[in-house]
Amino acid sequence: MSSNNLKFIENFRQVNNLEIIESQSDVKRLSKDFYNYSPVLTEKLDGCFADLVVRPSDHNALMKVAEICWEFSIPLTLRGSGTGNYGQAVPLFKGVVMHMNRFDKLEDFDPDTGFVKVQSGCVMGDLNKQLEKYGRELRLLPSTWKTATIGGFIAGGSGGIGSIRWGFLRDPGNLIGLEAVTMNEKPELLKFNAEESEPLNHAYGTNGIITSLLLATDIKRRWYSIVIDCIEFKKTIEILKTLTSAAIDLKLGAILEGEIVDQMPTWFKSKARSHKILIQTTLGGIRTIEPICKKFNVEFSLLGEEEKLVNGISEVVWNHTTLHMRSRDKNWTYLQMLLPLNNELELISVIRKKWNKKVLWHIEAVSQQGSPRLAALPVLKWNGVEELNEIMDDCKNLGAFIFNPHVLTVEGGGLGVVDADQVKAKLKFDPKGLLNPGKLEGWEIKEQFNI
Ligand SMILES: Cc1cc2nc3c(=O)[nH]c(=O)nc-3n(C[C@H](O)[C@H](O)[C@H](O)COP(=O)(O)OP(=O)(O)OC[C@H]3O[C@@H](n4cnc5c(N)ncnc54)[C@H](O)[C@@H]3O)c2cc1C
Structure with missing residues (x-):
């Protein structure tokens, strides 16, 4: 130094x-x-x-x-x-x-709107516990909710448990406002409304130090976890789509291919090899799911109320699926993508034909701009960067939208395009480019945009 x-x-x-x-x-x-x-x-x-x-x-x-x-x-x-x-x-x-972990206070809750104002370093598990006394809960949670902070989720995450209903963090209505400190000669604490917050949402902390967030919350419900066993993979997709278009409350809907199920923790594995559909719904929802399962001729097991389970299904979904695969074999890595609408099976079968069991399928139901959609976080055996790129290209050519988890920049892992508003915010709130340098691609090439 x-x-x-x-x-x-x-x-x-x-x-x-x-x-x-x-x-x-x-x-x-x-x-x-x-x-x-x-x-x-x-x-x-x-x-x-x-x-x-x-x-x-x-x-x-x-x-x-x-x-x-x-x-x-x-x-x-x-x-x-x-x-x-x-x-x-x-x-x-x-x-x-x-x-930021000492910025951990719930600052305010408004019972009329259900909006919570919370400091950015508050751990989401703790925040949810505090919201309980107002009869509310967070709309969206990453599967790391027990340890991750709300500020890190907004600045670095995208969605997760709850995305089946509430879409992604950047969808209008989830983040209502925030407060952030600027990186100037005389740093200022500024308040941002929903629209002004957009450039700081998912910017990896490159254009402001978020100190608190104003977030919409949901009514707290008792979520019950169900596992549906299915021998045919094709059927799992049909069932999940039927459930996401039914008039029931859902917090989670995921599919794990049989080979993935085999490598999950022992408490989750079953004796008979099958693909599994994982659902979180209310008691009312179960009444509708039961006859749907009968119609498809598949068995379902009710594990119980998610919160009361020693091991809940929240621990085997989103990137926790990858975590368990990697705890078996560190050569597993993963991809993230939105599957082509109504062409999911076609993509999966073409990829299977070419790559066989090198790519295993893990699907998550999400809401995209208000409509049910299937995303996927397939796990794949690492065999070099060329093969990784070839698999991503194959998926792209078949209509998937890739969110590449093997890149360092905000843009690379997201829509792949520069968001001029994020760069403009950086110019205003971090003109020397000192906040998390190297992560906002648009900043490095800002001259091209006349910013
Ligand atoms: C097993 C596993 C499962 C996961 N599942 C999900 C999932 O379901 N959904 C999902 O979206 N992500 C998921 N993730 C990624 C990650 O856990 C989440 O995005 C999480 O919310 C990040 O929170 P954090 O507190 O750990 O943030 P960090 O990792 O510490 O930070 C994330 C980013 O936010 C920035 N940042 C942090 N605090 C602030 C602040 N106060 N102001 C401005 N910028 C800030 C950091 O600089 C960094 O760029 C998963 C990761 C793992 C390992």
Whole structure:
């Protein structure tokens, strides 16, 4: 570290309510996330660490951190719980990681709208517990909800449990507003309404330090978990589609191919080999699902109320499916895609013919712009980047929309295009480009857009 850098540490030491973490092992641990699900990212990120980590306990300390980073032109990367899969919270150019976990308070709840105002470092499991006393719950949860923060979910996640009903985090109506601190000479705490929040939503913390969020919540329901056994894969898709178009409350609808089921934890596996449909619904919903299962001639088991289960099905869906596959064999990696509408089976059968059991199918029901749709997080055996690209190209050519989980930038993992509003927000709130540098592609090429 240069003497200049040492000086910035001295400045941090003068700040009240700021913990400074310098131990090499802690700094390394807090510079990492779950990028190792991607061998491509592992190669790029294994050597990336911050110089030090800071943990502010109040707004004043947080704003001082921004001011010092500005003064010394030090990169600043934000961290919630570090459960992202894209290396979102990994500093590419050293500098400071700011751990947000002390910003963990529920600040306000409005019973008329059901909107909750919560600090960004609040863990979603804790937030949901607090919402319970108002008879509410979060609409959307990643399968990491027990440990991940709400700020990290908004800045780095996309959707998950609840997406079957509420779509994705960037859909209008989910995020109502936020407060964020700017990275300027004199950092300011600004309030953003829903429209103004859009460029900061899913921007990997590249254009503002989110301190609190205003979110829509749902009425708390008692969700029951059901597993439907199915011998024919084709039928699983027909059944899931029938359920998503029925007039019932659903929190989750997923399909795991038999070979994936075999590698799930022992509590979930069944003796007979079958594909499984996983559903979370209400007691009322079960009444409708029962005759649908009869019609399709398939068996279903009611596991019980999800919250009361020792092991719930929330632990084997979304990217937790990949987690369990990888705990068996680290050569499993994954893809994320929206399957072509009404052509899902055609894509799966063509990919199966060509790639056989190298690609195994895990499907999640989602709502896309208000309509039921099937997304997939297939797991695949790693056999080099060329094969990975070929599989992605095959899926694209068959009509899938890929959200590539093997890239570092906001754009690469999302729609693949630069969002000029995100870049404009960065120019305004982080003109030196110090927030999580290297993650917003549009910033690197902003001249092309006359921004
Ligand atoms: C097994 C597994 C399952 C997963 N399942 C899902 C899933 O179902 N759905 C899903 O969307 N994701 C999923 N993820 C990814 C991840 O867990 C979630 O997106 C999670 O919400 C991230 O929260 P975090 O607190 O860990 O954020 P982090 O990983 O710490 O940060 C994520 C991004 O947000 C930025 N950030 C954090 N705090 C702030 C802040 N206050 N202001 C501005 N920027 C900030 C960080 O810089 C980083 O770019 C999964 C990951 C794993 C390993």
